[in-house]
Amino acid sequence: MRKRTLKRGLTAFWWLTLIFLYLPLAVVVLFSFNAANSAARLTGFSLRWYHQLLGNEQIITAFGNTLILATCSSVIALAIGCLIGYGMYRHRHRKLGWLIVLIYLPIVLPDIVFGISEMAFFVQFHRLTGLLQPGLGTMVIAHVTFQIPFVALIVYSRFVGLDPSLFEAAKDLYATPLKRVIHFMLPTIKPALISAFFLSFTLSVDDFVISFFTAGPESATLPIYIWSAIKKGVTPEINAIATLMIGAVALAAVISLAFNRQRKV
C-alpha cells in the first residue's frame, strides 16, 4: 500500500518537473500565435507575427548570421575535435595523459569569463596586427574554441568503446594508414561524428554571452538581436522567433541524441 503511494508521489513529481521545465516554453509558443498584440489576453489564432518576421530585414540578417556561424564553426570544430579525440585515444596510456583535462577548461569556465577573455585577445590582436576585426570571423573562432572539447570527448569515448584489436585487424588485413582512416576509422565513428556535429551546432545557436563579446557591429546573431529588441519589451514577434528557435534546436538535439545512441549497438 505504502509502495503504491510512493509510486504515485514520484509520478506526480515527474509531471510537476515537466510542467516546470516546459510551461514557460509553452507560453511563448502559445502567444506567438496570438492574434492580438498583447501578452495579457489571447484573442485568436494568427500567423501574422511570423509574416512580420519575414519582412524584418534585421531578423533575416541575424538569422543568416546565426546559420553561417553555427555551420562554419561546427565544421571546423568537428575536424579539429576529431583529431584531438583520436590523439587522446592513441596516447591515453602516456604519462602526461592527464594534461588532456586542460581541454575541459572551456566547458567549466563561466561563459562570461571566456567571452571577455576572447574579446580582450581579439582587440589586442587587432590593434597589433590589423587582422581579426570583430565580426563573424572572430565569432567563428570563439565558437570553435568552446565546441572542440565536446567533439573531442564524443569521438574519444567512441574510440575507447572499440575493441583495440580492430585497429590491428585493419593493419593485418592489408590496409595502409590512409585506407585505415577511410575504410575503418571514419565509418566506425560516423555516428559519433554526426552526433558531435549537431551538438556543436546547437551549442553555437544557443550561445549568447560569448557571441555578444566577440561580435562586430554587422554580425548580430538571433540571440543578440532578441536581447537588443527585448529592451523595447517582449513583442509577439520575439515570441515567434523564440518558437522557431525552440523548434530548430530541439530538432538538432534529437538528431544528436539519436546518433549518439546508435553507436552503442
Next chain:
Amino acid sequence: MTDLTNTVKTTDRADVTDTASRDKRGASSIRMQGLRKQFGRDSVALAGVDLDINAGEFFTLLGPSGCGKTTLLRILAGLEEADDGQLTIGGKDVIDMPPHRRSVNTVFQSYALFPHLSVRDNLAFGLRMRGEPAAERDRKVAEVAEFIKLGSLVERRVDQLSGGQKQRIALARALVCEPDVLLLDEPLSALDAGLRGQLQVELQRLQKRLGVTFVFVTHDQDEAMVMSDRIAVLDSGIIQQVGTPSEIYEHPANAFVARFMGHDNLFAITASESNWVDTGLGRLQLDPAEQRDTPDGWLLIRPETLELGGDVPADYNRLEGTVEERLYRGSRIEYRLTVNDHPLTAVAGNLGQRIHDVGDRVTIGICPEDLVRVAA
C-alpha cells in the same frame, strides 16, 4: 566438409599460377633468430628466441600467461616490433615490414570483426584493401562463406552472430586472403568446451587440407597436443622445449615443462648411478638410456604407466602404497596414493578390474623403461 575443402584447395592452386612471383603459396617457413623484446625497463617479454617453423606445419606456442607467446605472435604479424633479432618468412626478411605488407593474417582472440560492416564486407575487407577486382572478391568471399558453412549469414550484422559463428567468420576473413602463414591467438578460448573440442578437430583438418603454415598460441596443453605437429613451450620469454606433442609430454626437457604439461609425479633425485636413482620413493631401477651427465634433477613418473595391485613382473620396480583418495572419472580412475609419505598419483583405465578403495594397501609396479629423468 571434405568436398568443400577440396574445392577451395583447387582454386588455391589456380591462384598460384596467377601470382607466379610468390613461390608455393600457402606454405612458408619461418625463421626467428635472437628475437628480443622488452616492455618498459624491467619487463622482459622475449629474451632471445631462436625458432624454426617448417612450411605447412601446425606449430603451437604454448605457455602460461606472460610467457611471451603472444608477443612472439605479434612480432610475426608485425603488430609489435622486436628490439633485436632476425625474422624471415618464406625466406624473406620481414623484420622492418609493416603488417599491411606481410602476407600473414591473424585470427584475433576477440575475433575483431568490424562492427560497422556486414559479415560479407568483413570477409571481403582484406581483399578489398589489397585492391583485388570486385568480381574476384565476390567469388572468393562466396566460396569461403560456403566453405565455413555460414553462407546464409553473409548479409547479417556482426552483432547478430553467436560466439562460434564469429569465430568461424574471423577465421574465414583471414583465410580468404590466402596468406602464407596464418596466426591464431587463442582463438578458441572464449568458446564453451563442447564447441571448442569440435573446432579443434576442424581447425586441424583444415590446416592439413590447405597446407598453410599455422602458428597457434594457447595456454591449454591438451589443446596444443591435440592439434599440433610441433609445440614450443615458452616461459619467461625463453623457449624451454621444442618438439612433437609426444616428445614434450613423454620426455619433458625440464621440470617447468613437465609441470606445465600436467605432470604431478616429479621426485627430486638424491643419488644416481647408470641404472638406478634414489628418490623419496626409494631406489628405482631405470633404463640405462636415461643416464644423464648431471647426477641431480627430477624423476618423472607418468600416472598412467603405474600398475596397481596384481602381480608385479620380476624386472619391474615394486612399491607399496596407500590409497588416500579416489577420483572416479568414468573412462578412468585416478588414485591419490602415498608411498613412504610421498604423494603419488596413478591413473588406471576403467577396464572392469578391481577398483581399489580409500585406505587400501596396494602394490605398485613400474616398468623401468617408463621412468624418465628430467633436468632441473
